[in-house]
Amino acid sequence: MKTKENILLDIKDLHVWYRVYGGYLKVLNGVHLMVREGERVGLVGEAGCGKTTTMKSILQILPPGDFHIPQGQIFYKGQDVLKMSFKELQRLRSREIAMIFQDPTTALNPVFTIGTQIGDVIKYSSAFEENEHKETIKGRSIKSLKEVYLPDPERMLINYPLQLSGGMKQRVCIAMAISSPRNLFIADEPGTSLDVTIQDQIMRLLNEVVEKRKTSIILITHSLGVAKEMTDRIYVMYAGTIVETALPEVLFKNPVHPYTKGLLASVPKISGGGIAKGIPGKLPSYLNPPSGCRFQPRCEQESPICSEKPPQLFEIEKDHLVACYLTQR
Amino acid sequence: MKQATNNEILKIEKLKKYFHIGKDKQGPIYVRAVDGVALNIKYGETLGLVGESGSGKSTIAYTVVGMYRPTSGQILFKGKNIGMEASRRSLSSKKEIQLVFQDPGSSLNPRQTIEQILALPFRIHTQMPKRQFREKMVELLEKLELSSDYLYKSPPSIGGGEKQMVAVARAMASNPSLIVLDEPTSALDVSVQAKIINKLIELQKEMNLSYLFITHDLSLMRNVANRIAIMYLGKICEVAESVTFFEKPLHPYTQMLISSVPVITEEEKNLKPKKVISIGEIPSPVNVPPGCSFHPRCHYKMSICSKIDPEMIEVSPGHIVRCHLFAKLENKK
Amino acid sequence: MRNSNQPNNSIAISLVRPKSIFWLNLGKNWYKFSRNTLSIVGLVIVAGIIISAIFAPWITPYPEHAGPFVDFDNTGQPPSLQHLCGTDNMGRDIFSRIIFAFRGALIMAGVVLALAVPPGVLLGLTAGYFVNTWIDIVIMRITDIFLGLPPLILALVIAAVLKPTLMNAMIAITVIWWSWYTRLVYGMASSVRNEYFVIAADLTGASKFHIIFREILPNCLSPIFTKVALDVGWVILIGASLSFVGLGEQPPIPALGQMVSDGGNYMPTLWWMTIFPSLAIVLVILGFNLMGDGLRDMLETGRE
Numbered sequence: 005m006k007t008k009e010n011i012l013l014d015i016k017d018l019h020v021w022y023r024v025y026g027g028y029l030k031v032l033n034g035v036h037l038m039v040r041e042g043e044r045v046g047l048v049g050e051a052g053c054g055k056t057t058t059m060k061s062i063l064q065i066l067p068p069g070d071f072h073i074p075q076g077q078i079f080y081k082g083q084d085v086l087k088m089s090f091k092e093l094q095r096l097r098s099r100e101i102a103m104i105f106q107d108p109t110t111a112l113n114p115v116f117t118i119g120t121q122i123g124d125v126i127k128y129s130s131a132f133e134e135n136e137h138k139e140t141i142k143g144r145s146i147k148s149l150k151e152v153y154l155p156d157p158e159r160m161l162i163n164y165p166l167q168l169s170g171g172m173k174q175r176v177c178i179a180m181a182i183s184s185p186r187n188l189f190i191a192d193e194p195g196t197s198l199d200v201t202i203q204d205q206i207m208r209l210l211n212e213v214v215e216k217r218k219t220s221i222i223l224i225t226h227s228l229g230v231a232k233e234m235t236d237r238i239y240v241m242y243a244g245t246i247v248e249t250a251l252p253e254v255l256f257k258n259p260v261h262p263y264t265k266g267l268l269a270s271v272p273k274i275s276g277g278g279i280a281k282g283i284p285g286k287l288p289s290y291l292n293p294p295s296g297c298r299f300q301p302r303c304e305q306e307s308p309i310c311s312e313k314p315p316q317l318f319e320i321e322k323d324h325l326v327a328c329y330l331t332q333r
Numbered sequence: 334m335k336q337a338t339n340n341e342i343l344k345i346e347k348l349k350k351y352f353h354i355g356k357d358k359q360g361p362i363y364v365r366a367v368d369g370v371a372l373n374i375k376y377g378e379t380l381g382l383v384g385e386s387g388s389g390k391s392t393i394a395y396t397v398v399g400m401y402r403p404t405s406g407q408i409l410f411k412g413k414n415i416g417m418e419a420s421r422r423s424l425s426s427k428k429e430i431q432l433v434f435q436d437p438g439s440s441l442n443p444r445q446t447i448e449q450i451l452a453l454p455f456r457i458h459t460q461m462p463k464r465q466f467r468e469k470m471v472e473l474l475e476k477l478e479l480s481s482d483y484l485y486k487s488p489p490s491i492g493g494g495e496k497q498m499v500a501v502a503r504a505m506a507s508n509p510s511l512i513v514l515d516e517p518t519s520a521l522d523v524s525v526q527a528k529i530i531n532k533l534i535e536l537q538k539e540m541n542l543s544y545l546f547i548t549h550d551l552s553l554m555r556n557v558a559n560r561i562a563i564m565y566l567g568k569i570c571e572v573a574e575s576v577t578f579f580e581k582p583l584h585p586y587t588q589m590l591i592s593s594v595p596v597i598t599e600e601e602k603n604l605k606p607k608k609v610i611s612i613g614e615i616p617s618p619v620n621v622p623p624g625c626s627f628h629p630r631c632h633y634k635m636s637i638c639s640k641i642d643p644e645m646i647e648v649s650p651g652h653i654v655r656c657h658l659f660a661k662l663e664n665k666k
Numbered sequence: 667m668r669n670s671n672q673p674n675n676s677i678a679i680s681l682v683r684p685k686s687i688f689w690l691n692l693g694k695n696w697y698k699f700s701r702n703t704l705s706i707v708g709l710v711i712v713a714g715i716i717i718s719a720i721f722a723p724w725i726t727p728y729p730e731h732a733g734p735f736v737d738f739d740n741t742g743q744p745p746s747l748q749h750l751c752g753t754d755n756m757g758r759d760i761f762s763r764i765i766f767a768f769r770g771a772l773i774m775a776g777v778v779l780a781l782a783v784p785p786g787v788l789l790g791l792t793a794g795y796f797v798n799t800w801i802d803i804v805i806m807r808i809t810d811i812f813l814g815l816p817p818l819i820l821a822l823v824i825a826a827v828l829k830p831t832l833m834n835a836m837i838a839i840t841v842i843w844w845s846w847y848t849r850l851v852y853g854m855a856s857s858v859r860n861e862y863f864v865i866a867a868d869l870t871g872a873s874k875f876h877i878i879f880r881e882i883l884p885n886c887l888s889p890i891f892t893k894v895a896l897d898v899g900w901v902i903l904i905g906a907s908l909s910f911v912g913l914g915e916q917p918p919i920p921a922l923g924q925m926v927s928d929g930g931n932y933m934p935t936l937w938w939m940t941i942f943p944s945l946a947i948v949l950v951i952l953g954f955n956l957m958g959d960g961l962r963d964m965l966e967t968g969r970e
Contacts, residue, residue: 025697050522051493169614170386199385200549201611204593226522229552229595256597270527272552274579274591275600279556282527286492399869419869427871440862444884457871507870 011079012188012220013039013062018076020057020066020244022290028072029290031057033244033298035076036317039188042218046235046252048225050267052287054244055224059190061085063101064093098129102181104191104210108173112165119145119161122180129184148179152209171202175209182213189214189221196225207234228271232256237323240264243288243298246317250324260326262303297328305330341409342511342543343374343397348406350392354619364618366392368567370406371645374511379537379544381558381575383551383590387618388564390547394515397545398432410511428458431504435516437496441488447474447499448484451506458507473502477532494525501529505536513545518553530557551594552601555579560651563587566618566626569645573652579604583654585631608632625657633658698964705960711953719768731758732766734918742936752938754928760939763920764946770915771922771950774836775901779894782840786847787883787890793848794855795878806852812845821908830913839904843897850893854886861885888965895961899954906947922947 020032031054039045049055060066062078064085078085080096088096105111113121122145142161149157152175165173174194181189191210195203211234214221225231231238232252240248240261248261259265269280285302288294294301296311303310309329317325348370351363367389374380384390395401397408399419408416415426434440441450451470455461461469471481477498488496497517504512514533518526530553537544546558554561555575562572563586571584582588588609596602613630616622622629628638635657643657700706723729727748737757745752751760793805821838828834858864864881872881902922908914910923917924922943929939 025694050524171614199615200551201385201589201593202614204595204611207595227595228523229597232597233595267524268597270524271597272527272530272550272556273598273601274552274555274594274596275598275604276555276576276579279527279530279553281531283524286494400865419871424871427869432866432869434862434866436862440866442863442867442881442884444887445880449880453867453872453876454870503866 010040011038012041012043012081013037013222014079015058015062016077016079018058018061018078019074020054020061020076021072021074022067023070023072024291027291030293031244031290032061032076033293033314034316035241035244036246037222037239039220039222041187042220043237044214044221044223044235046223046225046231046238047241048228048231048238048267049241050226050287052243053241055241056192057244058241059103059192059222059224062190063097063103064088099184100186101188101190102186104177104181104189104194106193107197108170108177109165109197111177112173114165116164117161118149118163118165118168118176122148122161122176122183125180126183144183145179148183149176151182151213152176152179154179169202170198171206174198174202174206178206178210178213182217185217186219189219190224191221192224193226194223195230196227210234228256228268240267243293244290245298245314245327247299247328248324248326249317254321254324258324260320260324260331261299261328262305263299340375341373342376342411343372343545344407344409345370345372345393345397346407346409347371348393348396348408349404350389350396350401351404362619365567365621366618367396368621370564370567370569372562372569372572374543374545376543377537377541378560379546379558381554381561382545382547382564383549383554383561384564385549385590385615387566387615389567389618390564391515393564394432394513394545394547398430398513399427424458428507429509430511430513431507431509433497433500433504433512433514433517436520437493437500438488438520440500441496441503443488446485446487450488450499451484451503454503454506470506473506476505476536477502492525493521494529497521497525497529498532501533501536505540508540509542511543511545513547515547516549517546519548519550526553533557551579551591552596563590566616566621568626568642569655570627571652571654571656577652581652582606583648583652583659584656585609585633585658586627589630589632625655695964699960701963702960704956705963708953708956708958708960711949712957715768715950715953716772718765719772722762722765722769726759726762726765728759728762729766731762732918732920742932745938745942751942752936754925754939755932755936760925760942763925764922764943767915767920767922767925767943767946768950770832770919771902771905772898774832774839774905774914775898778836778840778843778901779897781836782843783847783890783894786844787851787886789844790848790851791855791878791883791886793852794859795874795882797856797859802856805848809845809848809852812842813849815842817842817904818907821904821913822911825908825913830916832915835905835908835914838908839901843901846897847890847893850889851886854889855882858882858885888962891965892958892962895954896958899951899958902950902954903947 015035015037018032018035021028021030035054035058037047037058047055047058057066062085073086080100085096119142123141126141126144145161146157149160154160154172154175168176194210195206198206207230223231223234235252238250238252238255239246240263242263248255248259248264255264256268259268263283266283270282272279283302288298288301294311296313297315300306300310307329315327315329317327318331319325320331348367350367351365353361354364355362370393372380382390382393392401396403399422402418403416406416407414410426410430415422419427448470451473452466455466455469470484474481474483479495479498483491483499518529521529533544534557536542548554558575560572560574561578563570563584565586571582571587578587579591582591588606589611592606592609593611594605596605609632616629624639624641625643628634631638637657643655643660645653645655646659647653648659718725735758740753740757741755743749743753749759749761751764754760789805789809793802796802817839820842821835824834824838859882864877867877867881905914906923906926908923909921910927915921915924925943926940929936929943932939
């Protein structure tokens with residue numbers, strides 16, 4: 005029975021605004037997201053929907069000075085990240101949460117060797133001090149590289165990123181994330197920039213690594229297929245709000261929110277059947293977002309309350325929540 | 334020299350494109366981007382070209398369009414040889430063959446308005462007087478469901494999907510007969526992709542176009558192409574009709590690629606080959622493995638595979654494979 | 667569905683059509699420019715200098731002091747309310763002379779840049795378009811040679827050969843200045859040249875003229891404008907250096923460097939004769955630099 009004590013990360017009603025010419029880009033408009041211990045959570049959404057903003061908020065790495073959080077809380081192990089001191093944030097970033105970025109080429113510093121970079125991660129995650137007498141940094145680096153199936157780890161330490169292929173670089177990034185014990189991984193579209201066969205290998209590796217360590221993971225992706233194969237629970241995001249969340253089998257068999265339905269219909273299938281027409285319209289402007297449901301301008305169904313205020317997530321069956329007035333009858 | 338048959342708009346024969354990148358003790362080093370490729374496209378057909386990085390699919394696209402000069406081999410367009418750079422081609426072949434690039438952000442000049450971007454093909458390839466341009470442009474934009482005020486916008490202010498629509502409009506402005514599309518929707522979201530693909534299919538029928546459609550996305554390919562060719566390290570592995578390609582994939586690489594595609598329905602999952610999981614890295618095109626270039630990663634490799642490069646074999650009408658597994662079958666016939 | 671009243675719609679469209687993308691985004695551009703308050707400070711300084719230079723005869727307290735004028739009763743007056751920067755050894759109001767000196771400085775900068783920038787840009791575009799061919803090599807090696815020549819020394823040499831006038835000083839600087847633009851534009855043009863939109867234009871049959879001037883050049887303009895704004899300051903500085911050694915505007919027409927040099931003879935008693943013209947030079951360069959930074963922020967954010 006999953007109890008409240010098992011909740012690792014709990015984002016409640018997060019609003020994030022960016023300051024630009026002409027006002028504020030009101031990107032996030034009440035994001036709710038929860039990750040339990042050992043759970044694999046998928047965050048699915050298209051470009052510009054706010055997935056990266058949400059992730060950056062968790063680690064507080066939003067561009068300084070240009071953002072504003074009018075309301076919302078991000079609870080990590082019961083403590084609000086938005087109210088953490090710098091030291092507490094440092095501890096969060098170096099010991100608790102690891103991020104695996106989308107493009108391994110830009111995530112690695114081209115002028116330092118792999119050994120230096122993994123070594124830095126180990127050094128600055130203060131867990132190292134505790135084990136100092138047991139293993140050296142080099143030993144731990146090699147151990148991590150072995151775990152991600154990189155051939156010849158000793159030689160790898162003195163290689164530079166440009167000597168490696170995309171798949172190998174992504175493995176190095178994963179090795180960096182697992183080099184010291186963490187409780188949560190945030191993987192931002194890992195493998196999107198790689199070839200399909202290599203992406204498949206990386207995904208299987210990530211799965212294996214996460215299962216072995218019982219770490220939680222938030223997997224951000226725009227590919228529904230990847231989300232289905234790799235997660236225990238999926239959140240669907242649109243224009244800065246969570247519109248639906250369910251277990252993968254439930255979500256794909258019985259999508260309820262019009263956006264989810266439209267999205268699933270647009271995905272081409274290798275069994276054929278053509279491609280649906282897509283979803284008419286485009287993302288709303290964040291500068292002047294619609295006052296009610298943000299999907300309403302593109303939605304085929306409508307009711308007057310849809311343009312008045314944004315719908316809240318509503319549980320229509322166990323573990324299946326939807327933010328839509330039309331399903332709340 | 335083979336002649337193109339009447340229903341083939343494009344015929345590629347023994348095409349090779351090598352890039353010279355330096356020298357070592359044994360002599361000059363080449364990247365064999367395209368290493369002996371034969372393809373054809375019939376009128377009104379969409380031929381899909383699938384492959385991962387290093388496969389050479391983009392190089393073929395760029396050679397067909399005239400960005401590169403073939404190292405050897407022939408490209409026949411409507412029977413005429415066009416195997417040369419664009420600067421040496423006739424104006425009519427430039428009009429007839431158009432290209433849609435992968436990244437809409439860099440294929441449209443950010444310092445021009447869309448009107449200026451569309452004016453170029455109109456000016457070069459039609460005899461219309463300038464006053465009529467605007468009318469025609471608005472017509473063209475409407476076909477792609479873009480309103481007329483897009484004319485005064487410039488690329489940085491519009492979204493990726495809309496930019497790609499403009500790129501397609503530009504390709505269609507000269508009234509071509511063959512459009513080469515190099516991963517036109519790879520940089521776009523799924524819902525935007527659906528819109529554009531549907532438009533492309535609609536306009537293909539309306540304007541009698543043939544498409545050379547290049548992508549790495551197999552599920553997209555299944556729903557867009559009539560025939561699919563799959564490439565690995567500069568050579569074609571298999572060519573088949575769309576349905577056959579997925580129901581009876583023969584080449585081990587084809588099977589590996591299909592099994593790597595993330596799918597969402599049970600139906601699709603059952604279609605995926607179970608035993609062929611992706612292993613190994615894609616070698617660099619400078620260091621192509623000897624014999625069959627796929628053998629280091631192949632689950633079915635035999636001793637002959639590391640020594641001799643297999644020939645293309647027609648296993649059934651329209652279905653050709655380049656693999657020693659099937660050479661045996663042929664010999665048994 | 668649209669109705670088929672094509673002609674009416676065309677007219678309506680052309681009425682609404684904006685002149686250029688820059689003016690269309692004026693508000694946004696101003697926002698980008700004004701993010702840094704120093705840029706606005708720079709703009710104010712530059713505007714002040716230009717306006718005061720244009721309206722010098724009407725706004726300076728003693729416009730006649732900028733010509734042949736002496737007042738031996740009032741020589742060597744320290745700064746006061748009547749003479750904001752004091753008077754010099756001939757009794758002339760230094761403040762008014764500084765404002766008039768701005769005129770010469772701005773004219774020199776204007777002429778030099780008007781003569782140096784177009785050929786420099788043109789050569790850079792050509793070398794960039796024909797990158798990696800003999801044309802590129804020839805143009806850029808010649809440019810490298812000119813970049814290596816020190817402007818001040820060349821100017822002195824030219825002055826030694828020809829007469830020391832403002833005109834010749836301008837020629838001296840122009841002769842070298844174009845090469846900086848060639849280098850700048852070459853860098854941009856050679857990379858823009860390989861962008862997909864240029865290739866697309868090429869493949870569809872566009873002429874070389876179209877590609878160079880309609881595709882490549884518009885993408886090089888931002889750094890050119892920024893550099894021109896910064897260069898005004900630099901040209902004025904070099905002009906001041908030349909007039910410091912006696913080349914450039916000849917007395918009694920005031921020039922900033924000349925005033926600094928004259929005042930040097932009377933240091934430290936009549937310190938205001940040197941200090942204020944020097945501060946004026948600093949102010950000019952500071953103003954143009956700060957404004958140039960703002961221009962760069964405004965123009966060069968690239969893809970939005």
